[in-house]
Amino acid sequence: xxxxxxxxxxxxxxxxxxxxxxxxxxxxxxxxxxxxxxxxxxxxxxxxxxxxxxxxxxxxxxxxxxxxxxxxxxxxxxxxxxxxxxxxxxxxxxxxxxxxxxxxxxxxxxx
Amino acid sequence: xxxxxxxxxxxxxxxxxxxxxxxxxxxxxxxxxxxxxxxxxxxxxxxxxxxxxxxxxxxxxxxxxxxxxxxxxxxxxxxxxxxxxxxxxxxxxxxxxxxxxxxxxxxxxxxx
Numbered sequence: 001x002x003x004x005x006x007x008x009x010x011x012x013x014x015x016x017x018x019x020x021x022x023x024x025x026x027x028x029x030x031x032x033x034x035x036x037x038x039x040x041x042x043x044x045x046x047x048x049x050x051x052x053x054x055x056x057x058x059x060x061x062x063x064x065x066x067x068x069x070x071x072x073x074x075x076x077x078x079x080x081x082x083x084x085x086x087x088x089x090x091x092x093x094x095x096x097x098x099x100x101x102x103x104x105x106x107x108x109x110x111x
Numbered sequence: 112x113x114x115x116x117x118x119x120x121x122x123x124x125x126x127x128x129x130x131x132x133x134x135x136x137x138x139x140x141x142x143x144x145x146x147x148x149x150x151x152x153x154x155x156x157x158x159x160x161x162x163x164x165x166x167x168x169x170x171x172x173x174x175x176x177x178x179x180x181x182x183x184x185x186x187x188x189x190x191x192x193x194x195x196x197x198x199x200x201x202x203x204x205x206x207x208x209x210x211x212x213x214x215x216x217x218x219x220x221x222x223x
Contacts, residue, residue, distance in 0.1 A: 031209065035214075040219070042199075042201060042214045042215060042216045042217045043154070045214075086151075088153055090212075097161060099212055103152075106151070
């Protein structure tokens with residue numbers, strides 16, 4: 001059974017600092033998605049990582065995927081308050097149509 | 112059109128009421144999903160429809176009844192709910208079961 005672990009679960013950052021969120025998964029998958037969720041809102045797609053070594057960047061966020069290590073990272077550069085949200089990684093298994101989510105990382109950026 | 116539209120956005124219902132949540136997409140996606148999300152938790156899968164047929168029911172109580180009238184529409188019929196069913200209900204669709212899921216804006220349901 002596919003399991004997805006995210007850490008940390010809560011991250012309090014100072015503005016201007018860098019940090020990384022980690023997402024590990026337990027069985028083979030060649031792709032991974034990152035979503036952002038603001039309080040009371042739906043999930044917004046951030047990154048689609050479709051192959052080993054994939055790296056995507058959008059503004060202050062950069063995501064990467066290592067399928068051999070079954071690890072994805074979401075790196076935050078020079079955090080700003082607008083990045084405060086909950087971030088989920090999600091992994092589709094090789095077989096079956098059940099997307100599995102990590103527990104989510106609550107990010108709070110303090111000025 | 113790259114959106115999944117859900118109505119209503121908010122719903123308050125009594126435990127004896129019957130109501131329905133609606134979801135619509137015009138992206139040609141043939142897989143559609145219902146998720147339930149409680150505060151500070153990830154979304155939990157409830158139902159999956161593939162080509163308008165129910166393919167996964169995650170042991171959801173029968174007071175939740177899904178329906179897929181056509182390839183663009185997904186409904187969730189609610190009857191005799193409990194206060195613990197209060198949550199954000201999210202609809203999603205994907206092109207194929209391994210494609211990126213696009214989520215609707217959700218329905219915030221409160222059962223009183």
